[in-house]
Amino acid sequence: MGIAERRQRHKEEIKKEIILTAWELVKKEGWQSLSIRKIADAIEYSVPVIYDHFENKEAILLEFAKKGYYKLFKHMFEAKEQHTDPAEQIKAMADAYWNFAHEHRELYQLMFGIGMACCEIDKAVLEKEQFRAIFTEPIEQLVKKSERTDINVCLKYHALWSLLHGLISIRIVGNTPLREGLDKMILDDAIQGYLKNLS
Numbered sequence: 012m013g014i015a016e017r018r019q020r021h022k023e024e025i026k027k028e029i030i031l032t033a034w035e036l037v038k039k040e041g042w043q044s045l046s047i048r049k050i051a052d053a054i055e056y057s058v059p060v061i062y063d064h065f066e067n068k069e070a071i072l073l074e075f076a077k078k079g080y081y082k083l084f085k086h087m088f089e090a091k092e093q094h095t096d097p098a099e100q101i102k103a104m105a106d107a108y109w110n111f112a113h114e115h116r117e118l119y120q121l122m123f124g125i126g127m128a129c130c131e132i133d134k135a136v137l138e139k140e141q142f143r144a145i146f147t148e149p150i151e152q153l154v155k156k157s158e159r160t161d162i163n164v165c166l167k168y169h170a171l172w173s174l175l176h177g178l179i180s181i182r183i184v185g186n187t188p189l190r191e192g193l194d195k196m197i198l199d200d201a202i203q204g205y206l207k208n209l210s
Contacts, residue, residue, distance in 0.1 A: 026064045028054055033071055037117055042072070072121060079118035080138030086111050087145050097149035097156070098206050104146060105175060105202050109195065112179040123176060125183055146171060153209045167209065174201050 032053045036045055047068055051058045065071050090107035091100045112119040119125070147168050154162045178198050 022064070025056070025060065029061060029064055029071070030074060034075070042117065042121055045071075075118065076122050077138050079115065079122045080142060082115065082118070083108070083111050083122070084138070084141045084145060087142070091145060091149070097152035098209075100149040101146070101153075101171070101206060102202055104149075105171075105198065108175050109179065109198060112183075116183060119179065120183060123180075125180055143168065150209070153206070157210050162209065171205060174198075174205060 029050055033045060033050050036049055036053060045068065047058055047061050047065075050071075051061050065074075086107040087104045090103035094100045094103055147164060150167050150171070151164050154164055154167070175198070178194055178201070182194055
């Protein structure tokens with residue numbers, strides 16, 4: 012292995028260490044307390060070393076957001092592939108979305124800016140577009156099947172996402188305490204009503 016390859020490998024190892032350390036800090040202290048200085052101290056490198064790999068803290072957050080969208084898309088794609096009926100696909104993807112938000116709470120908060128300011132996250136455009144497309148396809152199929160001309164697919168996508176994101180945000184922020192399992196029952200009921208409105 013040449014010197015250039017060795018340097019590149021070393022650089023990639025440091026970048027991976029920065030990401031892993033940042034994640035550990037987030038798990039302990041939350042996104043708001045993450046800083047370049049804390050990451051540098053934790054991995055015992057100088058602050059300029061971190062800046063050699065990431066332009067700023069927002070670039071690190073963007074890296075996490077992109078990974079989060081990829082992971083969410085993968086969960087939803089796998090759920091969708093288990094069904095051929097578009098209504099069942101929507102139900103399965105809504106459940107996958109719900110489960111992702113609860114199993115990966117910190118990532119979800121970052122991806123959708125719950126309780127934090129994340130101006131750089133909007134740069135994850137490609138990842139967001141994949142997420143939108145996977146939901147839109149079965150909605151389009153249901154609209155086509157219903158033969159209704161009064162349904163706007165774009166509005167229906169946003170209504171579905173608002174429903175999911177709203178319930179999850181309420182649970183994460185914790186302003187409305189609900190009996191265990193009640194929020195999932197609310198979600199299932201809302202999805203059922205949503206699908207009935209598409210027929």
